[in-house]
Amino acid sequence: MARPGPRGDLSDAAIVDAALDLLDDRGPDGMSLRGIATALGVAPNALYTYFPDKAALLRAVVDRLIGTHADLDALADPAVPVRRRIHRLAAGLRDGLISHPGAAGLVLGAPMDGAQALLLGERLLDALADGGLEDDEAARACYLIIVYLLGFVALEAVELDPTAAAPPEEERMLARRKAFDAVPADVYPRTARTAATMSAYVGTGQFTWGLDRILDGLHL
């Protein structure tokens, strides 16, 4: 359609923008290079000027998500106890990632080595130092928290429709409840008995509880 040659309005950021839009309303499978390209009014292979392959683009998307939804300021606020700061960061990141259901699965598919991810790590280390942890312990604790956070979100997002906004928690728990009521109580008695609790796995309550246990273990 258009003629070749530089257009000017294309960039890494613009491509990531388009990818995120597409991800939200067509899901991860809909986020194809061709889809992104047409959304930008450009030929598919034009994207290869900015990213060497699709995996690199995905890493950029992930890093964008982390940068957008990690509230580093709240994490650094010295007026707030460290434990609560971490809770805020985690809650914000979880909400943000879950709001892009299709993206949550991607986050654990790319290494945490983007600029935003490194920045998050650095600030989290700051906060953990504020909490009295030595360098080494802080580093290990940092990773522990990240693993829990991303793991929780990923496992939560598996049950979500990637093409639609996440339904409210109650609804999601109800759906899980129905699924658990189908497991045979004679084979899995404990699972059946605690079905109510397990239905709440996908929820703020369980997320907060787990994080609290971890912070307990870290003496924070």
Add this chain to the structure above:
Amino acid sequence: MARPGPRGDLSDAAIVDAALDLLDDRGPDGMSLRGIATALGVAPNALYTYFPDKAALLRAVVDRLIGTHADLDALADPAVPVRRRIHRLAAGLRDGLISHPGAAGLVLGAPMDGAQALLLGERLLDALADGGLEDDEAARACYLIIVYLLGFVALEAVELDPTAAAPPEEERMLARRKAFDAVPADVYPRTARTAATMSAYVGTGQFTWGLDRILDGLHL
């Protein structure tokens, strides 16, 4: 090539076998329906007799992996303290999943609702009850442990070549170390300072340490 009609030697299990083989030496991208089919000497669409779509096949693969590598007997051994039982289960599962580097990413892409996954949950609940936790707390703790375990493995596997066996830990840490030495110390001072610790993120030490913190938080 062959004529249509039942052949007899095809089954859910045989398909999962072939898929796992292909996964191990060609990676997740190489695990295509066509690849699996030709490995089985069968037309690609024959698989649709056993699985409604590829996602279902993947779920079966994941459940197989969990069933294969979760040492439920060790988890139930009453002669061993609960804390150590959980450590054994976790270590075994991690080793097993990491030994299929391409598979680790899949595990967090499917819900933990397969037969083997449910069984693992049930036995883990048993162990947690042995450890003195009430039903509700045990259920929440169970999920916390699973999230940590799968999250850790997934994040660890991201840095592995899916088509090759995982190299020894030292080698992996060395590779990470080199990557961390490249981050600018003026922008990320804490990250640079603790690069040695962070290089060890992908390792048994960090895994065990994190699990210990969690079990501490659970008073186990």
Add this chain to the structure above:
DNA sequence: TGTTCAGTCTGGACAGTGTTCAGATTGGAC
């Protein structure tokens, strides 16, 4: 024994994917 029928598998196709290559076009540097 013959027929029916559900279950199995094939050939062939469809729309779509990531990626590559040669070539057209452009803007800025010398």
Add this chain to the structure above:
DNA sequence: GTCCAATCTGAACACTGTCCAGACTGAACA
């Protein structure tokens, strides 16, 4: 004013998951 690196296009390649119509089979039933 000319060169050159960067940008973008058109067309193609090999491949993917999936679907349909139809060929074949074995066991159940008459």
